[in-house]
Amino acid sequence: MIAGIQVSVRRVLRLAVRGALAGLLSAAAALGVAELVAGITGPLSSPVIAVGGVAINLTPVPLKDFAIAHFGSNDKNVLLAGIVVQLAIFAAVIGMLAMRWLWVGLAGLALFGALGVAAVVSRPSAGLSDAAPTLIGVAVAAVAMVVLVRAARPEPRRAAVQTAAGSADGGADLAAPDLPVRQPGMRVNQLADRDQAPAGPARRRFLALGAGAAVLAAGSGWAGEQLLRRFNVTALRAAVRLPRPAVAAAPVPSGASLDVSGITPFFTSDSGFYRVDTDLVVPQVSPQDWTLQITGMVSHPIELTFDDLLRLPLIEHDMTLVCVSNAVGGPYAGNGRWLGASLPALLRKAGIQRGANQVLSTGTDGMTISTAVDTILDGRQALIAVGMNGQPLPTEHGFPARMLVPGLYGYVSATKWVTRLEVTTFARQQAYWTQRGYAVQAPIRTESRIDVPRPLAQVPAGRVAVGGVAWAPHRGISRVQVNVDGGPWHTAKLAAADGTDTWRQWVWPWDASSGLHTLQVRATDGAGAVQTKGEAGVFPSGAAGWDSVVVTVT
Ligand SMILES: Nc1nc2c(c(=O)[nH]1)N[C@H]1C(S)=C(S)[C@@H](COP(=O)(O)O)O[C@H]1N2
Ligand SMILES: [Mo]
Numbered sequence: 001m002i003a004g005i006q007v008s009v010r011r012v013l014r015l016a017v018r019g020a021l022a023g024l025l026s027a028a029a030a031l032g033v034a035e036l037v038a039g040i041t042g043p044l045s046s047p048v049i050a051v052g053g054v055a056i057n058l059t060p061v062p063l064k065d066f067a068i069a070h071f072g073s074n075d076k077n078v079l080l081a082g083i084v085v086q087l088a089i090f091a092a093v094i095g096m097l098a099m100r101w102l103w104v105g106l107a108g109l110a111l112f113g114a115l116g117v118a119a120v121v122s123r124p125s126a127g128l129s130d131a132a133p134t135l136i137g138v139a140v141a142a143v144a145m146v147v148l149v150r151a152a153r154p155e156p157r158r159a160a161v162q163t164a165a166g167s168a169d170g171g172a173d174l175a176a177p178d179l180p181v182r183q184p185g186m187r188v189n190q191l192a193d194r195d196q197a198p199a200g201p202a203r204r205r206f207l208a209l210g211a212g213a214a215v216l217a218a219g220s221g222w223a224g225e226q227l228l229r230r231f232n233v234t235a236l237r238a239a240v241r242l243p244r245p246a247v248a249a250a251p252v253p254s255g256a257s258l259d260v261s262g263i264t265p266f267f268t269s270d271s272g273f274y275r276v277d278t279d280l281v282v283p284q285v286s287p288q289d290w291t292l293q294i295t296g297m298v299s300h301p302i303e304l305t306f307d308d309l310l311r312l313p314l315i316e317h318d319m320t321l322v323c324v325s326n327a328v329g330g331p332y333a334g335n336g337r338w339l340g341a342s343l344p345a346l347l348r349k350a351g352i353q354r355g356a357n358q359v360l361s362t363g364t365d366g367m368t369i370s371t372a373v374d375t376i377l378d379g380r381q382a383l384i385a386v387g388m389n390g391q392p393l394p395t396e397h398g399f400p401a402r403m404l405v406p407g408l409y410g411y412v413s414a415t416k417w418v419t420r421l422e423v424t425t426f427a428r429q430q431a432y433w434t435q436r437g438y439a440v441q442a443p444i445r446t447e448s449r450i451d452v453p454r455p456l457a458q459v460p461a462g463r464v465a466v467g468g469v470a471w472a473p474h475r476g477i478s479r480v481q482v483n484v485d486g487g488p489w490h491t492a493k494l495a496a497a498d499g500t501d502t503w504r505q506w507v508w509p510w511d512a513s514s515g516l517h518t519l520q521v522r523a524t525d526g527a528g529a530v531q532t533k534g535e536a537g538v539f540p541s542g543a544a545g546w547d548s549v550v551v552t553v554t
Contacts, residue, residue: 016096022148023095024088025213026141032217034137039227043281044123045130047116052083052280054119061436065538068325076280098149105145113138124366144213151206233284237399240392245339246313255496258505260467262452268334275396276323276332283364283417287400296422299351306400312341317381319501320473322444324409325538329449329547335502338404339387344377352423360422360429361403361415369415370431371405372441380406380474406501407474409442409542439541446472446531448480448523448547455549461514467507476500476526482508483520500526512553520548
């Protein structure tokens, strides 16, 4: 009896493993084939990416802030990994169910396909052809599942022995519908005997078909990746020749960079520039297809090609861009020399109608960003930028064009891959992050950051350079102060200012005595407002509070 139970447990387990494998391999084939078809129809029609995109858009704000804070630019890989794990579990479960009821497995695949199609077609500017990768992938998966499940089900060796299996595992409803019913007197060793049956040729057949599905999945996935490369705009970007600026930026003052090792450099390199967006794959926008439309409440709607844009007088301007998700002391700020057409000039040319107070800009990824008309027109150097640090915009930073408005957090100003500016009102339309509760007006808060010494560093007693950067874009920084262990504030030395729109490095020479010490920093902006001590989280209008580090002086 015990032996019989053991045998059937083993048998059930083996069938479950095969079912799970059948499910996993079918799903893998679906994804591989979908990738291959997406290689023809375009990267945005890939279902995994689309499902990931929907997941990002549905992610509650606190979770998204948590992800940005804890995983940084890896947050998307974490999300993708999560989706793949969930998909794998789902596939394994429907595969196991399919061993008993094939229709349940197929229904599971259909559900999975429906989710994929819904995600893909919900993307902005999606067409019906974008559903093709998912549909074809799911169709292939259905065939793979039928074939694999049939091969995985135990085959009768002798009709008499099959009897037990027929009603016990349900597999026989496919394999042999006309089996006799189970006979009550069946003995354990017959079951055991029956259990050996799928070994040998049947097992090899399942393994061969499984290997075939795996090869199909990997091969089509690989081919899809190769095809998708042609959507990459790296070469098109390399071919862009930016004109000389009509208005060049003033040379950066020689004292803008302090000689403090470990301090944030004045200009951020492309690779060091933080990236924040909701995109799982970096949008690839060809400058040949790109246009910028200025529509809505304007007297003369405008449509510009990339060449038109490059023919406008281009302005060079230095400014620091900050993300609202930057925690106190955090890394999501970067400084660049930008090149672009004047946004106020473009809007004036279009002729803003009375009553309009918002520019709602849209990127090719569907991101919408709303900016106050008043702010854009108040004299600051707002741009439709094409260049960053002397090169065309990097693809991740919005190639071929992005919007920039000095002094505002990125989510209300810095639309990457921008193709549309709609002049409208705040009452009529809301942007992506404002729909999610973030502030409508979001000037960058005055912030200062200690770069050195690093948190929990050990430093020798004596002179220690405490240094970092401080920013209050468009207001400028007038003073930075440091205190030790909550003592009096000491005024730091500020690097020369490169206008009011960029950050400033600072350094304070500290006579460090041995022991454990806490350093704190605060900045004063150009209008005399001191950075507040009161702490605030990043939601809904940016983090506030003083950065501090604890160091051990030995
Ligand atoms: N199209 C698009 N533009 C976007 C975003 C986005 O998700 N999509 N994110 C915004 C946010 S929140 C910030 S902080 C800046 C970041 O710009 P960067 O990635 O070039 O540093 O881009 C802004 N522009
Ligand atoms: Mo941001």
